Amino acid sequence: xxxxxxxxxxxxxxxxxxxxxxxxxxxxxxxxxxxxxxxxxxxxxxxxxxxxxxxxxxxxxxxxxxxxxxxxxxxxxxxxxxxxxxxxxxxxxxxxxxxxxxxxxxxxxxxxxxxxxxxxxxxxxxxxxxxxxxxxxxxxxxxxxxxxxxxxxxxxxxxxxxxxxxxxxxxxxxxxxxxxxxxxxxxxxxxxxxxxxxxxxxxxxxxxxxxxxxxxxxxxxxxxxxxxxxxxxxxxxxxxxxxxxxxxxxxxxxxxxxxxxxxxxxxxxxxxxxxxxxxxxxxxxxxxxxxxxxxxxxxxxxxxxxxxxxxxxxxxxxxxxxxxxxxxxxxxxxxxxxxxxxxxxxxxxxxxxxxxxxxxxxxxxxxxxxxxx
Numbered sequence: 037x038x039x040x041x042x043x044x045x046x047x048x049x050x051x052x053x054x055x056x057x058x059x060x061x062x063x064x065x066x067x068x069x070x071x072x073x074x075x076x077x078x079x080x081x082x083x084x085x086x087x088x089x090x091x092x093x094x095x096x097x098x099x100x101x102x103x104x105x106x107x108x109x110x111x112x113x114x115x116x117x118x119x120x121x122x123x124x125x126x127x128x129x130x131x132x133x134x135x136x137x138x139x140x141x142x143x144x145x146x147x148x149x150x151x152x153x154x155x156x157x158x159x160x161x162x163x164x165x166x167x168x169x170x171x172x173x174x175x176x177x178x179x180x181x182x183x184x185x186x187x188x189x190x191x192x193x194x195x196x197x198x199x200x201x202x203x204x205x206x207x208x209x210x211x212x213x214x215x216x217x218x219x220x221x222x223x224x225x226x227x228x229x230x231x232x233x234x235x236x237x238x239x240x241x242x243x244x245x246x247x248x249x250x251x252x253x254x255x256x257x258x259x260x261x262x263x264x265x266x267x268x269x270x271x272x273x274x275x276x277x278x279x280x281x282x283x284x285x286x287x288x289x290x291x292x293x294x295x296x297x298x299x300x301x302x303x304x305x306x307x308x309x310x311x312x313x314x315x316x317x318x319x320x321x322x323x324x325x326x327x328x329x330x331x332x333x334x335x336x337x338x339x340x341x342x343x344x345x346x347x348x349x350x351x352x353x354x355x356x357x358x359x360x361x362x363x364x365x366x367x368x369x370x371x372x373x374x375x376x377x378x379x380x381x382x383x384x385x386x387x388x389x390x391x392x393x394x395x396x397x398x399x400x401x402x403x404x405x406x407x408x409x
Contacts, residue, residue: 045112046075053115053140074104078388089255090192090224091387098194099155102390106151114143154351154391159194161202162383162397164210167369169376171339173319174406175285181404183321184212184241187344188250188382191232192223195384201235203383203399210401214243214280217270218344218380219250219294219325223387226260237268243280246271248291250325250345252386254300273323275309286318290338294325305329307336327365327379334375340404341377348381352394367395378402 050068057064073080080101081091091098118135126133164184174181184207191200207215221236222229239245247270253261262272271278273291280287292305305324314320319339324330327343334341348367349355359366362379370377381398 045108048112048115049108053111057140058137074108077101077105088388095193098387103151103155106154106391107147110147110150114147118143154393157392158385158390162399165398165400167400168403168405169340170405170407171319172374172407174404177282177285178287178404179406182212183402184210184215185218185342185380185400186383187218187380188220188347188384190220190223190384190386191229192387194387194390197232197235204235204238207239207399212241215239215241215245216323217247218323218342219248220252223252225256226264244271245269246273246289248273248323248325249294251294251296254296258302275306277310277314286315288314288318288320290320291323307333327377328363330365330372330377334372338375344380344382346379347385348395350392350395355395
């Protein structure tokens with residue numbers, strides 16, 4: 037599969053798009069070499085830091101790599117489409133197969149432009165997205181409760197301290213009662229990211245800032261990150277819950293660890309443990325980084341599950357493939373019996389493929405409403 041993912045674009049872009057262009061041979065070799073270098077971006081990332089998830093290059097270099105990967109992806113798709121169209125026309129007209137230089141130049145320009153738009157979309161500080169959720173059994177003191185979700189910030193060389201500061205400022209301005217972070221804070225070790233994560237210490241809300249780990253925390257010194265995030269003021273829900281009380285009304289917020297945890301010798305998600313001892317009359321908001329187990333959560337009477345992980349699929353069309361890897365859940369709201377699942381598109385993005393087209397990043401502000409009877 038890896039051979040197809042990396043080999044097909046090289047063959048299509050170099051042999052079937054670049055080589056037929058009327059360029060000097062030396063330029064073709066230079067361009068082909070640059071395509072190969074771009075396709076090995078994750079290998080260079082591993083050399084830079086020991087992990088493909090943490091490219092330790094200057095930010096501009098990371099941006100250029102992501103633009104190049106996007107351009108190669110789009111150009112591969114466009115060239116295959118152009119080839120198929122040319123074959124159909126040749127068969128229909130019984131003429132020799134021909135693709136004009138102009139057509140190749142057009143799809144090249146379009147691929148580069150789409151990749152630039154995709155990277156620009158990915159790098160933006162996301163807007164606040166308002167979502168109203170009706171919750172069965174929500175008691176009067178919590179009718180209108182405001183909760184902000186951040187997810188998949190992936191603080192890194194691509195999303196550094198300046199970006200994180202802007203996210204904090206915009207999140208605090210939403211004036212929510214509570215802030216939750218559903219994992220994937222970072223890409224990199226504590227030593228690499230300490231300065232870049234520092235701004236998130238300034239997130240604040242009256243009922244606290246709660247969080248769970250995502251899979252990327254396990255890739256980088258999991259216990260060190262738990263300690264660091266606790267020092268930054270996050271209350272971590274590791275298969276546990278908190279009870280928020282207003283007057284005599286209550287709301288439970290529970291959190292589980294990530295599904296990837298057992299692969300790293302850590303405790304996996306345990307919803308039963310997370311709910312143990314909770315007041316059974318209070319509705320439960322569950323934080324689970326990956327949405328794949330949402331149906332099981334619904335079966336246990338959860339009112340609202342907040343997840344991330346998928347980045348919304350990043351690109352329209354690609355989101356269908358991402359959904360298949362997450363039991364059909366990829367972006368936005370899903371009704372599962374009496375439970376609402378919301379899958380955030382993410383606040384940031386993994387720096388290994390940072391493009392967004394049609395799946396914008398978000399800071400999500402939930403307005404909880406009581407079900408009318």
